[in-house]
Amino acid sequence: AQSVTQPDIHITVSEGASLELRCNYSYGATPYLFWYVQSPGQGLQLLLKYFSGDTLVQGIKGFEAEFKRSQSSFNLRKPSVHWSDAAEYFCAVGVSNFGNEKLTFGTGTRLTIIP
Amino acid sequence: DSGVTQTPKHLITATGQRVTLRCSPRSGDLSVYWYQQSLDQGLQFLIQYYNGEERAKGNILERFSAQQFPDLHSELNLSSLELGDSALYFCASSVRDRGHNEQFFGPGTRLTVL
Numbered sequence: 001a002q003s004v005t006q007p008d009i010h011i012t013v014s015e016g017a018s019l020e021l022r023c024n025y026s027y028g029a030t031p032y033l034f035w036y037v038q039s040p041g042q043g044l045q046l047l048l049k050y051f052s053g054d055t056l057v058q059g060i061k062g063f064e065a066e067f068k069r070s071q072s073s074f075n076l077r078k079p080s081v082h083w084s085d086a087a088e089y090f091c092a093v094g095v096s097n098f099g100n101e102k103l104t105f106g107t108g109t110r111l112t113i114i115p
Numbered sequence: 116d117s118g119v120t121q122t123p124k125h126l127i128t129a130t131g132q133r134v135t136l137r138c139s140p141r142s143g144d145l146s147v148y149w150y151q152q153s154l155d156q157g158l159q160f161l162i163q164y165y166n167g168e169e170r171a172k173g174n175i176l177e178r179f180s181a182q183q184f185p186d187l188h189s190e191l192n193l194s195s196l197e198l199g200d201s202a203l204y205f206c207a208s209s210v211r212d213r214g215h216n217e218q219f220f221g222p223g224t225r226l227t228v229l
Binding site: 036042043044045046049090094101102103104105106107108 | 146216
């Protein structure tokens with residue numbers, strides 16, 4: 001069965017500093033990988049996704065992520081965070097099986113931004 | 116705004132009761148997914164429907180059931196509610212059946228069982 005590990009429960013970053021959120025997955029085949037963001041009281045918004053091709057993917061709000069098969073990782077990065085980036089971030093792996101697609105989520109990383 | 120709507124936004128009820136959560140997918144999306152987000156279990160997939168038919172089941176309790184109607188909206192029914200059912204319930208929709216899909220999430224329904 002597939003699984004996702006986000007080893008950092010909570011990260012605090014200064015505004016303007018760079019950010020990297022870690023995500024490791026476990027899945028036998030080529031995974032479909034996603035990063036979602038959840039602001040307080042809000043639903044989940046897709047930041048970016050990896051299906052195939054270029055292993056460095058660009059997303060919305062200045063985020064990017066790099067798929068590294070050898071490390072089973074899909075880390076999320078942003079060169080300079082803004083106070084509005086404070087939220088909870090979820091990494092997810094998608095499993096496709098004849099149209100049955102579910103997302104398996106990590107436990108999330110809560111990002112706090114300090115001035 | 117993802118285009119997926121969920122009603123109600125909040126629901127407060129008592130143990131033993133039954134509630135129905137409603138989801139309207141984005142226009143044209145045939146698949147609907149239900150997820151539960153709780154403090155102890157995190158985000159868990161419950162069930163998927165595609166064009167009215169059940170496609171995949173996850174960690175959905177027997178007390179819970181869902182259906183997708185001809186107009187593609189979906190309802191999640193939760194019965195014999197327990198305190199532990201308190202959670203945020205998300206609905207998501209996607210358009211493709213084969214291959215990979217991008218799921219768009221609704222704002223969720225927060226269920227509180229007292």
